[in-house]
Amino acid sequence: xxxxxxxxxxxxxxxxxxxxxxxxxxxxxxxxxxxxxxxxxxxxxxxxxxxxxxxxxxxxxxxxxxxxxxxxxxxxxxxxxxxxxxxxxxxxxxxxxxxxxxxxxxxxxxxxxxxxxxxxxxxxxxxxxxxxxxxxxxxxxxxxxxxxxxxxxxxxxxxxxxxxxxxxxxxxxxxxxxxxxxxxxxxxxxxxxxxxxxxxxxxxxxxxxxxxxxxxxxxxxxxxxxxxxxxxxxxxxxxxxxxxxxxxxxxxxxxxxxxxxxxxxxxxxxxxxxxxxxx
Ligand SMILES: Cc1cc2nc3c(=O)[nH]c(=O)nc-3n(C[C@H](O)[C@H](O)[C@H](O)COP(=O)(O)OP(=O)(O)OC[C@H]3O[C@@H](n4cnc5c(N)ncnc54)[C@H](O)[C@@H]3O)c2cc1C
Numbered sequence: 288x289x290x291x292x293x294x295x296x297x298x299x300x301x302x303x304x305x306x307x308x309x310x311x312x313x314x315x316x317x318x319x320x321x322x323x324x325x326x327x328x329x330x331x332x333x334x335x336x337x338x339x340x341x342x343x344x345x346x347x348x349x350x351x352x353x354x355x356x357x358x359x360x361x362x363x364x365x366x367x368x369x370x371x372x373x374x375x376x377x378x379x380x381x382x383x384x385x386x387x388x389x390x391x392x393x394x395x396x397x398x399x400x401x402x403x404x405x406x407x408x409x410x411x412x413x414x415x416x417x418x419x420x421x422x423x424x425x426x427x428x429x430x431x432x433x434x435x436x437x438x439x440x441x442x443x444x445x446x447x448x449x450x451x452x453x454x455x456x457x458x459x460x461x462x463x464x465x466x467x468x469x470x471x472x473x474x475x476x477x478x479x480x481x482x483x484x485x486x487x488x489x490x491x492x493x494x495x496x497x498x499x500x501x502x503x504x505x506x507x508x509x510x511x512x513x514x515x516x517x518x519x520x521x522x523x524x525x526x527x528x529x530x531x532x533x534x535x536x537x538x539x540x541x542x543x544x545x546x547x548x549x550x551x552x553x554x555x556x557x558x559x560x561x562x563x564x565x566x
Pocket of ligand 1: 321387392410451477479480
């Protein structure tokens with residue numbers, strides 16, 4: 288299929304992009320195009336205008352400073368995958384990157400596009416949620432910060448307001464006590480996950496505290512399993528699997544009960560990763 292007709296503008300400045308977004312209610316930002324172009328070609332989306340933000344400078348910075356890692360919206364997946372700062376200070380994101388699609392897609396796809404698109408089976412929204420990170424949104428009224436817990440609203444729906452653009456994400460930099468774990472099950476490497484889990488915790492004696500388990504592929508958004516988090520802190524991995532508070536629906540990849548079983552399998556793998564000290 289071919290897309291419905293649309294106009295195209297290459298934004299020359301951030302202000303121009305925001306002003307075009309304000310003028311055209313059904314416009315879409317074009318970042319890496321790896322999800323947007325497919326939805327246009329399948330006519331799942333028919334915006335009247337594409338606003339190309341690829342030429343905007345300063346939106347592809349990766350910075351680790353004062354205990355926070357900031358990743359600009361136009362950072363390509365490959366750039367994040369190869370970043371020393373991310374490997375060192377945001378190891379959860381580093382371990383998720385190779386699972387995102389294939390190298391050709393990672394060369395173009397952006398961090399901002401992935402978070403804004405909010406695919407429920409995508410890796411990065413779950414990482415942002417597990418890390419307790421935040422989104423920087425910029426629009427006609429200036430900048431605001433949205434916590435990851437509040438950002439993913441429903442299927443492909445986020446807390447971004449009309450006219451707003453995601454300009455960066457921020458996550459806490461890992462410390463010596465930080466523990467992270469990541470695992471997913473997909474039919475082939477590079478496919479969207481059937482089920483996945485991104486997790487963080489703080490080492491506390493022989494156990495874990497401040498556990499955050501963000502599952503993906505199990506609902507309309509990445510989801511925290513809060514009862515399992517509490518059980519992993521107080522009772523260990525068997526208790527956490529028994530407490531898994533997820534109710535996945537069937538989809539084309541697996542039935543709901545199969546997904547729930549796989550979530551338990553992943554929880555055991557990830558809990559084991561988190562019990563090991565950081566290398
Ligand atoms: C074959 C294939 C396999 C894939 N497999 C995976 C996978 O396993 N895991 C995974 O996570 N992803 C996967 N993807 C998607 C890929 O990661 C995309 O790069 C990503 O989802 C979107 O990023 P993008 O920069 O290409 O965004 P685009 O396609 O340009 O945009 C996507 C949406 O986000 C909006 N948007 C983009 N940037 C911004 C911004 N800064 N502010 C506000 N809105 C914005 C756009 O308007 C559009 O609605 C796959 C894609 C393909 C084609």
